[in-house]
Amino acid sequence: MSSPFAAILQTLTRQRGVRASLIVDQNDGIVVDSNLQIGQDGDRVAALAASLYRKARLSAAAARLGRASFMHLEAERGRICAAGHNDLVLVVVADPAANIGLIRVEMMRAVGALP
Amino acid sequence: MSLVNYATREITCKIVYYGPGRSGKTTNLHYIYGQVPDDRKGKMVSLATQTDRTLFFDFLPLDLGTISGFTTKFQLYTVPGQVYYQTTRKLVLQGADGVVFVADSQARQLEENIESFQDLHANLAEQGIDARAVPLVIQYNKQDLPKDLILTTAELNDALNFRGVPEFGADALHGPGVFETLRSISELVLKRLSSPAK
Amino acid sequence: MTVVAVEAWVEAPLRRFVEDARTVLALLLHPSGQVVAQSGFARAIDVMSACALAAAIHASAGELGRQLEGRPFRGLHHAGRDRQLYLAEAPTARGPFLVLTVFDQESSLGLVRMYFDEFSRNLAAAAPPPPRNAEPVLAQQFEQDLNKNLATLFRRG
Numbered sequence: 001m002s003s004p005f006a007a008i009l010q011t012l013t014r015q016r017g018v019r020a021s022l023i024v025d026q027n028d029g030i031v032v033d034s035n036l037q038i039g040q041d042g043d044r045v046a047a048l049a050a051s052l053y054r055k056a057r058l059s060a061a062a063a064r065l066g067r068a069s070f071m072h073l074e075a076e077r078g079r080i081c082a083a084g085h086n087d088l089v090l091v092v093v094a095d096p097a098a099n100i101g102l103i104r105v106e107m108m109r110a111v112g113a114l115p
Numbered sequence: 116m117s118l119v120n121y122a123t124r125e126i127t128c129k130i131v132y133y134g135p136g137r138s139g140k141t142t143n144l145h146y147i148y149g150q151v152p153d154d155r156k157g158k159m160v161s162l163a164t165q166t167d168r169t170l171f172f173d174f175l176p177l178d179l180g181t182i183s184g185f186t187t188k189f190q191l192y193t194v195p196g197q198v199y200y201q202t203t204r205k206l207v208l209q210g211a212d213g214v215v216f217v218a219d220s221q222a223r224q225l226e227e228n229i230e231s232f233q234d235l236h237a238n239l240a241e242q243g244i245d246a247r248a249v250p251l252v253i254q255y256n257k258q259d260l261p262k263d264l265i266l267t268t269a270e271l272n273d274a275l276n277f278r279g280v281p282e283f284g285a286d287a288l289h290g291p292g293v294f295e296t297l298r299s300i301s302e303l304v305l306k307r308l309s310s311p312a313k
Numbered sequence: 314m315t316v317v318a319v320e321a322w323v324e325a326p327l328r329r330f331v332e333d334a335r336t337v338l339a340l341l342l343h344p345s346g347q348v349v350a351q352s353g354f355a356r357a358i359d360v361m362s363a364c365a366l367a368a369a370i371h372a373s374a375g376e377l378g379r380q381l382e383g384r385p386f387r388g389l390h391h392a393g394r395d396r397q398l399y400l401a402e403a404p405t406a407r408g409p410f411l412v413l414t415v416f417d418q419e420s421s422l423g424l425v426r427m428y429f430d431e432f433s434r435n436l437a438a439a440a441p442p443p444p445r446n447a448e449p450v451l452a453q454q455f456e457q458d459l460n461k462n463l464a465t466l467f468r469r470g
Contacts, residue, residue, distance in 0.1 A: 024423075025423075027421065028421050028422040028423055029421035029422060029423025029424050030422060030423050031423075043423065043426070043427060044427050046423055047421065047423030047424045047426070047427045048424070048427070050421060050423060051420075051421055051423075051424055054421075118319065118343070118347045118349075120319040120320065123319065125319065127347050127348070129345060129346065129347065150466075150467050150468065151466050151467070152466070152468075155466055157359060157361050157362050158359065158362050160362050160365060160366060162369070171369055171373075172365075172369060174362065174365040174366075176361035176362060176365075177466070179459070179462050179463065179466065180458075180462035180465065180466070181458065181462070182455050182458040182459050182462065183455045183458055187462075188361070190346065190347070190361060190365065192365070202376060203373070206369070206372040206373065206376065207369070209344070209345055209372070210343065210344070210345020210346065210347070211345075294463070294467050297463070298459070298460065298463050301459055301463065302456060302459060305455055305459060306455075308455075309455050
């Protein structure tokens, strides 16, 4: 039986340059559902991304910038993007050359569909 | 297995009080807890039912002070005595450095004493432990009850102490025999650490 | 965060785990309930109580797992109001060790589990081979010290 998030994750993973997409519980850092390539460590990404997103959210609030809506981490060999809604965080892992603007649009659309 | 730290010069040993239900295992620990100064004992943990029957174990950590230059800590445990707690008794017995068998001196409890003693040996064997190698002391508790209700220590010895281990009559509720039992098992456990390994 | 260890070789792996996973409290113990190392506890004797309870929980859960599905459960998680607890086993050549971790909102279950896996590997790598022959620990005439201390303990001095 597929989860209610399968379609969302599949749409994201079909974007050019996206390697993996996950939905993570923001508080526990545990994977709720994921669309990964073979050999990828979803648990590790989930735990770290959720922690980063939570810290980003708190930082934005502390700086009086309002609610954090999107987080983007750029590294040597890839990018991690995160966008949250209530207790869930949508996480995408992408190539360095991926079109982050398009990915962001798709993620924000997907976040709107989260419970 | 006693835990020995040569760097910090600390020894920790585990003693398990074993025996049939309501023989006085928990009472032994309560008495010890009441006698020992606060700075030499930890919190007594009792996992019990609402009617104060031991559900899982009682636990009392004691600081015995310095012995031969080693800070010596004992962890005293009791097991639940009722028959259907067989599995939890096995779990609590794991890693025991010494055992105090608390027998109920009442004549009508003789069968329960024997069964529990056999249960102890069976559980040790299941762990691959030779029961003869485990320091053991037997306490014949409730010797304060009316004489027509109890067996004498000699009669209980005949029934239980086929190994000839140290044995003590006791009244754990009021204290007699509790200290002597603890001293005896402590000696036996620590004696193993003063002998060359075989 | 200070790590206090009974066996020196566990200190570095445990310190790294405590720092990476941002734990509030951490205990490393033998499955029989004897403490090996701790971080964050105030009193030595409170550590012993925590160890006894952790060992009991682990033993019970393991036995339940064996009865339900033929093998022990991998790890145990309890969520409190402000703090959470994670309890799991780390195998080494010196035998298995249990790790009890308490964490709050500075960390998460996912992080703790992730860093625990790393810690488990580090601990196994750091473990020295088991000792072959145990030397006598106490002096032959230890009874004098024992009797004196017990008498003090029971106020029979």
